[in-house]
Amino acid sequence: MKIPFKSLISFDKNSSVPLYIQINNAIIKNIQAGILPTQTRLPGTRQLADLLNVHRKTVIAAYDELLSQNWVETIPQKGTFVAAKLPTIQPTILTENTSKESWHNKVRERLNNNSAIYLPPHIQQKLAFNDGLPDARLAPREEWAKLYAHYVRYADPLSVGYTDPQGSIRFRTLFAKYLNETRGIQATARHIITTRGSQMGIYLAGLTILQKGDIAIIGELSYRAANLTFKQLGAELVTIPVDEEGLQVEAIEEICEHKKVKMIYVTSHHYHPTTVTLKPERRLKLLAMAEKYQFFIIEDDYDYDYHYANTPILPLASADRYGWVIYVGSFSKQITPAFRVGYVAAHESIIEEMTRLRRIIDRQNDTILEYCLADFLENGDLKRYATKAMKVYRERRDFACQLLKETLGDKIDFKIPDGGMAIWAKFSKDIPLLALSEKVAKQGLYLANGQTYKDENPMLNACRMGFASMNQKETEDAVKILKKAI
Amino acid sequence: MKIPFKSLISFDKNSSVPLYIQINNAIIKNIQAGILPTQTRLPGTRQLADLLNVHRKTVIAAYDELLSQNWVETIPQKGTFVAAKLPTIQPTILTENTSKESWHNKVRERLNNNSAIYLPPHIQQKLAFNDGLPDARLAPREEWAKLYAHYVRYADPLSVGYTDPQGSIRFRTLFAKYLNETRGIQATARHIITTRGSQMGIYLAGLTILQKGDIAIIGELSYRAANLTFKQLGAELVTIPVDEEGLQVEAIEEICEHKKVKMIYVTSHHYHPTTVTLKPERRLKLLAMAEKYQFFIIEDDYDYDYHYANTPILPLASADRYGWVIYVGSFSKQITPAFRVGYVAAHESIIEEMTRLRRIIDRQNDTILEYCLADFLENGDLKRYATKAMKVYRERRDFACQLLKETLGDKIDFKIPDGGMAIWAKFSKDIPLLALSEKVAKQGLYLANGQTYKDENPMLNACRMGFASMNQKETEDAVKILKKAI
Structure with a gap:
């Protein structure tokens, strides 16, 4: 069977990755996938260079890489062959069979019981009244x-x-x-x-x-x-x-x-x-x-x-x-x-x-x-960075606090903080934070669900609302979502 | 008293640090050192520019920085003054008075007793038979x-x-x-x-x-x-x-x-x-x-x-x-x-x-x-990196093992390892490692002092000798020092 090397080895001449490495990688992939079985003879360097329309030196460099990584071996007077013993084992299919359910529980039983350690997940929304984080864009x-x-x-x-x-x-x-x-x-x-x-x-x-x-x-x-x-x-x-x-x-x-x-x-x-x-x-x-x-x-x-x-x-x-x-x-x-x-x-x-x-x-x-x-x-x-950032954050504090007061009125109660990156917002009892948080999440806004401190104070309906990581436009958008949800 | 601003503010026009920042920093230093007390009037920007022989814009930029960091304040029609309330406290002299001896011991008594955790210090010599570390030069x-x-x-x-x-x-x-x-x-x-x-x-x-x-x-x-x-x-x-x-x-x-x-x-x-x-x-x-x-x-x-x-x-x-x-x-x-x-x-x-x-x-x-x-x-x-490094390390292993055998003969006993970056070297009883290690340290060579495993096996006179982080020339130098010491 003739092996279609030309179509097996694809590369991009405009890529920043050197050509010989692209060719090297392509050949390794084919070996790993079993398309080029062990002991397959590879074309001569001149022949492959012609086939791929690249310089012969490029193919030589690619073969050298393959050799140095033990993917191929050279037999004098005979040519270059896919190694009899591959440097890595054949990839096996990724399965989940390490976690049979009964054993899963068995393992679990033997672990220290740390399940009490609950912390909120990290935030993945761009619009977020987070715990009080800086704006990475100012870093x-x-x-x-x-x-x-x-x-x-x-x-x-x-x-x-x-x-x-x-x-x-x-x-x-x-x-x-x-x-x-x-x-x-x-x-x-x-x-x-x-x-x-x-x-x-x-x-x-x-x-x-x-x-x-x-x-x-x-x-x-x-x-x-x-x-x-x-x-x-x-x-x-x-x-x-x-x-x-x-x-x-x-x-x-x-x-x-x-x-x-x-x-x-x-x-x-x-x-x-x-x-x-x-x-x-x-x-x-x-x-x-x-x-x-x-x-x-x-x-x-x-x-x-x-x-x-x-x-x-x-x-x-x-x-x-x-x-x-x-x-x-x-x-x-x-x-x-x-x-x-x-x-x-x-x-x-x-x-x-x-x-x-x-x-x-x-x-x-x-x-x-x-x-x-x-x-x-x-x-x-x-x-210098801190001083510059502080000015921005002070403005954002003032802007966010005023907007929240104006927009939400007596639905929210907070004191303007002297510093830091968050306010402590107590929400009116008729707006349970858990539901509000879920609701605004659907609109792409993160707001803490108020559960973090529940075991200490079950009646609490409050959360921290970070104002520092959003600019004015984003704060406006976030407050709009809040208002609509309330 | 006339303040000698020209000599107080030194800078280097060839430095990569922008001129206005150098001037800004110099003024802050003088404020911190008390040479420019609070409420001192700074020269006008034109005047200081002439004095320092720099562009006026440079001085304006430096003053802006000082302002933004609250080191100075501007009083309209009057000029720029060292701030009445400095943004940081005056530096105090660095002293050791937090560690009065009796209190030192009191604090110590109250800590968990972790003193048993002894580990050798990190290595600061270039010539080193370390624990088996890679050569950062190959990274x-x-x-x-x-x-x-x-x-x-x-x-x-x-x-x-x-x-x-x-x-x-x-x-x-x-x-x-x-x-x-x-x-x-x-x-x-x-x-x-x-x-x-x-x-x-x-x-x-x-x-x-x-x-x-x-x-x-x-x-x-x-x-x-x-x-x-x-x-x-x-x-x-x-x-x-x-x-x-x-x-x-x-x-x-x-x-x-x-x-x-x-x-x-x-x-x-x-x-x-x-x-x-x-x-x-x-x-x-x-x-x-x-x-x-x-x-x-x-x-x-x-x-x-x-x-x-x-x-x-x-x-x-x-x-x-x-x-x-x-x-x-x-x-x-x-x-x-x-x-x-x-x-x-x-x-x-x-x-x-x-x-x-x-x-x-x-x-x-x-x-x-x-x-x-x-x-x-x-x-x-x-x-690719690992494969390339492996070849170098294999050569270094072979070189170091042969040289150590040839040079130290029956003073040292080890097996050539199949892999890794160190040998396990047992030294002859008449060469206690503790003394040897101290001796070669004076010549700039690190060799473990054999104390790490003493509590498990007091009779042991052995240590790991890393061969991977030194090239041939360095290994030669290191073995020379060892030989001379033995």
């Missing part, structure tokens, strides 16, 4: 692309290998200075570990200090992903109220009188989810209590950089004299969540323990991204 | 840089935000096909979760299946970082012997007769540390036992892609009918460790649990790197 993507490519190309071979689990020393040194200048935190490189983001920072902090059964205090309500993290680590969660000035820290004293408290979790700026800011007097009181009762404070300052009204209130960590505060943050809000660098700043002994644990849960951070970020810090770009 | 850095920059610039805004914690669906789909073709593993996208690397895969697998006190079987010896991971997760480790054919799986039966075993950890190809490969009969026996006694197998196939002698033996996962095998791997060896993408392929129920936990320990993977890798898979580049 310094061009600079990021350039710097990253530069370091991948030219960084020392050792630094693209295994590196220090605590993070790059250059980045940590520059970042300590930045923390000092922007937040009054007296840190040096030794007091910092880099993480992939705030979430890893919270997990590592919890893993370092919590034992099963330890008491951890959180606000009611509090950031869901953090609650779940502490639960996963075996902590017993005790809640205290949150009002317009943040956590009611006085309530802690009473708990401490009766029980040994191991830690408290606080988002000190723009409290998650209700967006209030912990007032200075309460901050000092909280610190004094941590010293007295010797508990740790995990301070998640995810939103420090976006404050629209006044200068921000310095974090607890800036006034921590004895190492009780573990300060967690990331660059997700200043750059974008896909730029995965976060950090923890804390007492040296804590950072040492965290570094050991970091080695276990994820060998090391992304060295190249840390290099990019070091440049951003050094040349002042990071502050 | 497709140019292609990686190009693809990454492309996706950072042009990827959809949603995909540089928060994404699926299980990993990109495009990548998982292509990778399932790749696992099928190269390893005979019948997986689809649903059976895969992406991780940052093998280490996170091992941790997640352990976290998913292990409860405190569960029995985990490991070889004696076994991969150190994995042992520490299971210990950290509260498992009780039970060892079985390892011989020339890998784990002596017969020993498992006896343990299972007396105790409930939860899992076994195995590096099935080029066993870590001793480089032996688990023979096919033992693989089948191990699988049969897993089904009978219902324990999980964590199969860490970190070295599958580098096998020099024959075609590799298919992983246990390829013959697993009932979902007991959790298959862990990464691209650290094929690209470089700084390219942080790994994976776990397993039964659907396991992947679901792992995804929930992944969300907790580290929000999501690096989406952009997954996109790059998807391209590498799609255009066949990954296989």
Whole structure:
């Protein structure tokens, strides 16, 4: 049987993929599909070149590739043949037979029961009142692309290998200075570990200090992903109220009188989810209590950089004299969540323990991204981006808040937040969020379904509504959909 | 007092940093240092332009930047002044007073005791017989840089935000096909979760299946970082012997007769540390036992892609009918460790649990790197790089093994490994590794100090010696240093 090589090997002369690689790939595909069985003789290079109307050198290069990958073998004086023993096994049909139902359940039974960990899915709509995310369109993507490519190309071979689990020393040194200048935190490189983001920072902090059964205090309500993290680590969660000035820290004293408290979790700026800011007097009181009762404070300052009204209130960590505060943050809000660098700043002994644990849960951070970020810090770009983005977000806050008030009137109740990227919107009782969320989803708008905090407060009909990731036009469209649905 | 603006504001006209930003930065520095106190009047733009001999537009741009960052304020008809309220607090001197010794110990006492987790530091020497690392100089850095920059610039805004914690669906789909073709593993996208690397895969697998006190079987010896991971997760480790054919799986039966075993950890190809490969009969026996006694197998196939002698033996996962095998791997060896993408392929129920936990320990993977890798898979580049690197590594293995034998004679004893990137070298008793390692370190050569496995076997005087990351010249230099020291 004559093999129709010409029609089997298709390629595109205008493609950016080199011709010889296209030919190489085409031949491999045919071998894998069994169209060119093992030991089939391939045409001579000159013959195939004529057949395909390409230069002979191209075919030689393609054959060399095939040879180097062991797809073909050359027999002197005889020609080139599809290898007797193919380098990979024949593809088998993708089936689902690894998951027979009875065994599925058997496997399930033997797993730890983590099913309680429910978190909303990631958002795939362009129109979205999300949890309070930045607009990736404002991120310094061009600079990021350039710097990253530069370091991948030219960084020392050792630094693209295994590196220090605590993070790059250059980045940590520059970042300590930045923390000092922007937040009054007296840190040096030794007091910092880099993480992939705030979430890893919270997990590592919890893993370092919590034992099963330890008491951890959180606000009611509090950031869901953090609650779940502490639960996963075996902590017993005790809640205290949150009002317009943040956590009611006085309530802690009473708990401490009766029980040994191991830690408290606080988002000190723009409290998650209700967006209030912990007032200075309460901050000092909280610190004094941590010293007295010797508990740790995990301070998640995810939103420090976006404050629209006044200068921000310095974090607890800036006034921590004895190492009780573990300060967690990331660059997700200043750059974008896909730029995965976060950090923890804390007492040296804590950072040492965290570094050991970091080695276990994820060998090391992304060295190249840390290099990019070091440049951003050094040349002042990071502050510039944040400042520019802040102006945009302030305008978007004002626009969204006014439009929502005007359009929805008494159907929605919220306070204009001092900062951050979301409002805490309480909906009128006659508009159940679960139904509303489903309804607007059909029109292409994401709105939280209000279930996240239901187990803490079943009567709640509220959700966070991020305003930062949509421009005015998009916000108008989104509010239109909302209005129509209500 | 007249302020010497000309000497305070230095810049470099040849720098790649725009002039107005240099001027902006210089002024900020002076404000921060207190040299330009709050409410100082800055010169007019024309005046400063003359003083600095730059275009007036440059000064205007610099002032605009200062304004937008709130470092200065403009008072109409009066001029530009250093802001009364500076956007950041005054930098304080970096001190170490957060770590007063007594408090240092107090904090330490309150932490979980993880000090047992000892791992050797990362290597900073260019000459290194490391644990078996690839040579970053062979990595497709140019292609990686190009693809990454492309996706950072042009990827959809949603995909540089928060994404699926299980990993990109495009990548998982292509990778399932790749696992099928190269390893005979019948997986689809649903059976895969992406991780940052093998280490996170091992941790997640352990976290998913292990409860405190569960029995985990490991070889004696076994991969150190994995042992520490299971210990950290509260498992009780039970060892079985390892011989020339890998784990002596017969020993498992006896343990299972007396105790409930939860899992076994195995590096099935080029066993870590001793480089032996688990023979096919033992693989089948191990699988049969897993089904009978219902324990999980964590199969860490970190070295599958580098096998020099024959075609590799298919992983246990390829013959697993009932979902007991959790298959862990990464691209650290094929690209470089700084390219942080790994994976776990397993039964659907396991992947679901792992995804929930992944969300907790580290929000999501690096989406952009997954996109790059998807391209590498799609255009066949990954296989090409691996095949090319394999040839180089095979030559390096042969060269290093021969040179070590010739030069060190009976001072060193090792078997030439079938694959992988390291030999398991037993040193003569009269050359204690601890001293040797210190001695050669002074000459710029890294050699493991043999302490890693001491607690399992105190008499051991052996270590892994990676041969893949050095070229012939470097290996020659390294062996010269070794010889001189011995």
